[in-house]
Amino acid sequence: MLDFENVRKVYKDFELHVNLKVEPGYITGLIGPNGAGKTTAFKSALGLIHTDGGRLKVFGKPAEELAPSDRENIGVVLADSGFSSALKVKELLPVLSHLYPAFSRQEFIRQCDRFEIPMEKKIGQFSTGMKRKLQVLAAVSHGASLLILDEPTAGMDVIARDQLLSLLREYMETDGRSILISSHISSDLEGFCDDIYLIHEGKILLHEETDRLLNQYGLLKVTKEQYAALDQRYILKTRKEGFGYSCLTDQKQFYMENYPQIIIERGSIDELILMMNRRDA
Template sequence: MLAELMEVRKQYGNFQLNCTMQLEEGRITGLIGKNGAGKSTAFKAILGLIHVDDGTVRVMGQDSTGLTPAQKEEIGVVLSDSTFSGYLTVQQISHIMEKMYHRFDRADFLEKCHQLSIPLDRSLKEFSTGMRAKLKVLLALSHEAKLLILDEPTAGLDVVARDQILDLLREYMEQEGRGILISSHISSDLEGLCDDLYMIHEGKIILHEDMDVLLDQYGILKVEEKVFADLDKRGILRVAKESWGYSCLTNEKQFYLENYPGLIVERGSVDEIITMISKGEEL
């Protein structure tokens, strides 16, 4: 197990994180949820950047607060609110990284910067949002970490740049023993990349599912009022009242397709699931 949160609690005013999740070797795990749901707090708990009120955080087999410098080098990180000074150039940053990480490959890093059109001699304050985002990901990948913690790594990137970054992440996972925990508001990125997915809502994990199962078995039913009353609701996870009837989230899409041939059943994309869990209610 690369990382795990076990009944971790953290209180901020009226917000409380109450979270259990696991990241296994050889898997890319997605974490989704609305802004303020607790994604960044969970990431910071894994990294030991905040003190948790209760529960256990373990990274690579031990408490996250007791990691040695060598073990910390095994973690690559992208956080939305962290970066190098805006007055530094990529060339200067590469020399700093060389001193910080024993396995930092400067030549390979600079070559990848060239491939992604990241200028080496301009200060970061002159970079576009997309350039900054690409640089953060390359830095996280540059020192052969076993675990990547990536908070919105493709934010601000165009389609071409996002595809380049996702390809780098897939290439990274070709070596055994590695894992990624990633959040993104771009659902298509997660659908094409992740092996499993956690959804966090108001600080709590309310869904954990393999991506293949999520895309194959989950769906959104569109049900008129007169049909809803007689609908078998055992496979319904959430219901939202609409002007024309009800939207229903199910994890048994095939059952409803087979038993209610006239029913509208839409594919359960990540975006649809987030929307339904946010606005819908449990029966």
């Protein structure tokens, strides 16, 4: 569906260099701190910026060879873009109809009502969360096979986020669809994504299936003495603590069976980001 193969984008003080794949039927998460390269990767996939190397394929085609009909088959939400604040929502209807032949006017209006998006109100008067909801509704309104969503739940309260993720799950009920999504809210991705990529300073540090990350990854809390005696074959990252060390592992069961005396906490996306981004391993 979407395939980055050694894709590079070079700026004066930043370089993106990634391998990343979104499989058909998958919801793939891209996580990392601000400035890690998430938005650059998304814009590369959409052809909004020129890349400096590697191969980028969308729907099995080189990105530069996509036809207009291929681009119409992608729904997009970008963190730094949106609709004109001077427009009313109802004024988007002819715009979306022109851009996307498959745009469903009736379904879009129905979803706006569902998410309490007023058709007569100017977009500039919306809250950040309402603007985000509107962007996502537009992205799913034309039957796209691929959604590229950069921080789609930003600015939303917990109820609105749950409603939006439910909408995206409904979207995925049709075979052959995929989503690439980023979010700073780890709980959204833990319960939503099939697999997750961790990006830092333009590089992919880790790719893992979400179920494996949550079930087999863990955080060992050990004293200096316990750390010295620890089999470190399955330790991915270590952080010094006041009590000793925190150690990230992808073989939690091994340490549970062989070191029953040590404290082992469940893995989480937040801990993964904190541990993998540390320089002082």
